[in-house]
Amino acid sequence: RSRGAFDALKAESSIDASLFGIVQGGIFARLRRESLNGLLDVDFDGYAVGGLAVGETEHERLAVIEELEPLLPITKPRYLMGVGLPEDLTKAVARGIDIFDCVIPTRHGRNGQLFTSEGTLNIRNSRFKNDTGPLDPSCTCRTCRQYSRAYLRHLNFRNEILGARLATLHNLHYYQALMAEMRQAIEMQRFGSFA
Numbered sequence: 711r712s713r714g715a716f717d718a719l720k721a722e723s724s725i726d727a728s729l730f731g732i733v734q735g736g737i738f739a740r741l742r743r744e745s746l747n748g749l750l751d752v753d754f755d756g757y758a759v760g761g762l763a764v765g766e767t768e769h770e771r772l773a774v775i776e777e778l779e780p781l782l783p784i785t786k787p788r789y790l791m792g793v794g795l796p797e798d799l800t801k802a803v804a805r806g807i808d809i810f811d812c813v814i815p816t817r818h819g820r821n822g823q824l825f826t827s828e829g830t831l832n833i834r835n836s837r838f839k840n841d842t843g844p845l846d847p848s849c850t851c852r853t854c855r856q857y858s859r860a861y862l863r864h865l866n867f868r869n870e871i872l873g874a875r876l877a878t879l880h881n882l883h884y885y886q887a888l889m890a891e892m893r894q895a896i897e898m899q900r901f902g903s904f905a
């Protein structure tokens with residue numbers, strides 16, 4: 711029914727959108743395959759893997775992705791829902807996932823957890839109180855170019871909305887750069903060494 715309603719909406723308007731089927735089934739391979747087979751019959755524009763950010767272990771999550779990888783159409787986007795630490799994205803891309811969504815970059819930013827080329831940094835740490843250096847010296851985002859660690863720490867402690875905004879902008883920039891690096895590594899056939 712949703713496919714029919716979506717197709718009718720697309721036919722009567724000029725929207726440029728896609729409809730994804732969501733593969734469910736927890737950590738159970740048989741249920742995931744059954745779900746995917748039903749979705750393949752509908753022929754969606756892409757396929758999402760849902761229900762893998764709700765408490766299962768990393769091993770279980772990766773096992774589900776590995777089980778689905780050869781079964782998902784290679785010609786359609788593959789979307790992993792709700793998973794979002796940088797290392798999780800890298801491991802999922804290595805297993806054929808193309809698209810992600812997650813609150814981690816924004817939620818972590820609002821709480822002073824910032825992703826950098828040297829690992830995750832907690833801006834609330836006292837060692838940053840007088841640190842006039844950039845958040846991440848190798849980052850080109852506006853936050854890193856214009857604001858010091860000390861200033862970002864001050865904003866965070868004062869609960870200034872600007873602090874949350876600058877941290878969020880930085881984290882989103884970090885994620886965009888990470889995905890661009892992964893894409894480039896894939897194109898250059900060096901993703902294994904990148905990962």
